[in-house]
Amino acid sequence: MFVYQWFLEVFDGLSSHKVKTIFRGFGVMWAMFILVLLQGAGAGLYNGMVKKFYSHSNRAFSIHSGYHPTGTIHLTEALTDDLASNLTVFEQVMPLFRINRSVTYPKLLPKTGILGVRAGYEKIKHLTLAEGRFFSERDMAQRSPVCILGLKIKTALFDTKAAVGTYITVDGTAFYVVGVLEATAGVDDDKIVIPSSLFSALFPHSVQTIDCIMCSLAPKQNPLKAEEKVRTHLARRLNFDAQDKQLLYIHNISKRASSFQLLFVVMQSFIWFVSFCFLVSGVVSVGNMMLVVVKDRTQELAIRRVLGAKSSDIISLILVESIVINLISGILGLGIGIGILQSINAYLGPVMQKHGMAYFEFEFSMVVSALVVLVLSGCLAGIIPAKRALYIKPVDALNNE
Structure with missing residues (x-):
């Protein structure tokens, strides 16, 4: 019963700040949505190129007879x-x-x-x-x-x-x-x-x-x-002379493997770098919104202190609100991103394959890890200003308009 009342209080607090709640949730949803799309498109391009140029990295030889003024073989x-x-x-x-x-x-x-x-x-x-x-x-x-x-x-x-x-x-x-x-x-x-x-x-x-x-x-x-x-x-x-490269040409495909492998590594690294940048932007957005929300609720937190709320109760309230918003928004962004990727695969998959791209896919574990990072960053961003607000005297907080 206590847990039920606690969650009712959390959702009541979120509904009383609808605009801020929507903006906080939108930042997380947008970060997850872009992350899924970017990883899916990057994986499709990467897998398509690997498939298209795999023969250049295969351990294969082709031996051809060449030409020399002294004769041919x-x-x-x-x-x-x-x-x-x-x-x-x-x-x-x-x-x-x-x-x-x-x-x-x-x-x-x-x-x-x-x-x-x-x-x-x-x-x-x-x-x-x-x-x-x-x-x-x-x-x-x-x-x-x-x-x-x-x-x-x-x-x-x-x-x-x-x-x-x-x-x-x-x-x-x-x-x-x-x-x-x-x-x-x-x-x-x-x-x-x-x-x-x-x-x-x-x-x-x-x-x-x-x-x-x-x-x-x-x-x-x-x-x-x-x-x-x-x-x-x-x-x-x-x-014939074994050193005569014109008379016998050996096309060693594996020699070209290193250049293609380097290209693929650079491509993957760039995709991960851009994905990391979007993740950081989502973390910063969540952190900024949490700082603003806690600062605006300083008087509310002071009143709770006056009415007998413990410091742990107030911090727990901020954490649960942050987890609920970030989790719901992140799952929503993840679902929308997956839905768009599946729609693209269903309707544009054959066209993409003709132009050297594979079907869009993503690493689910990586996306879940990103969601966890966003949720934790929101918690950390809320704990710091919440603790600072606890040190403010209730009288000063109520007099500070």
């Missing part, structure tokens, strides 16, 4: 298998075949890039599917006429229609579409990917040499040392 499928057998630095090694052919469904796309790959190519390039599936070992063994479309090819042929489950014609051969790639930062968006075993059967004259060798490093392997081993091994097999 030719990479072959047999050389790829030899590399996989003699070097243990790689988790996967496979040849990549490439050719340009016309594609029809029903419109004609001339000179479309066709890639012949083995199963597991998506793991090396870290590709994801918008729909469908990747190749299986069974597709490779049976030379199944199946294909995966890059997103640009899918859009050019099918527009907004579903592509999986339909047939397209590549240079007179019908292919069953089993998957569509999501947009990437690589070069596979405008390609059609088919099993390498089928590629060899359809284009036998184009498999004598390969476009490049795709590799993924085994765990705990040093990229620079692995590159040196590859160059030394191929120089011995193909009889």
Whole structure:
């Protein structure tokens, strides 16, 4: 009963100062609302960029034959298998075949890039599917006429229609579409990917040499040392100078990882810094309002002292009022922010993904921690002037208009 009467007194005190109560609550609500939106938008941008450029931070190699006035070298499928057998630095090694052919469904796309790959190519390039599936070992063994479309090819042929489950014609051969790639930062968006075993059967004259060798490093392997081993091994097999960087070009994707990782770290740090600034502004706003409220209620507090209220009762009253206002306002701002983020994801999610952003999300634990900080700051800001008001003599407080 005592607690019930106590809370009635708290809410009566808040309702008697409606304007100040609203402004105090609005400061907390606005800080939480902006914090949720900022964290959600920042996380969406960050996750979208990580997803888009992940291939640049992957532990992958691509080996290409170069050119030198003294001659050229030719990479072959047999050389790829030899590399996989003699070097243990790689988790996967496979040849990549490439050719340009016309594609029809029903419109004609001339000179479309066709890639012949083995199963597991998506793991090396870290590709994801918008729909469908990747190749299986069974597709490779049976030379199944199946294909995966890059997103640009899918859009050019099918527009907004579903592509999986339909047939397209590549240079007179019908292919069953089993998957569509999501947009990437690589070069596979405008390609059609088919099993390498089928590629060899359809284009036998184009498999004598390969476009490049795709590799993924085994765990705990040093990229620079692995590159040196590859160059030394191929120089011995193909009889060329291992120091000749023009004759053999190794694209070590992991070398570019540090620059992208630094970019992501700076981006995340900036988002946290701006979020912290909004949190500080909310704390300052709450503190200022508490100082003003306690100062305006000095006479009320003095009357309570005259009527026999203890110092602990007055401080508890200020604390509970602050907790109630900050908690309700913070939860309201949190709910509004989450609602707006969910609405944006529902209606603008596909558009955001096309422009390199992921769905908006936020760390719930971080937001709750921010709410706790705001509530505690309001309590601290109320305790200091409340204690100061307790030292004022009731007569002086009542005479001070």
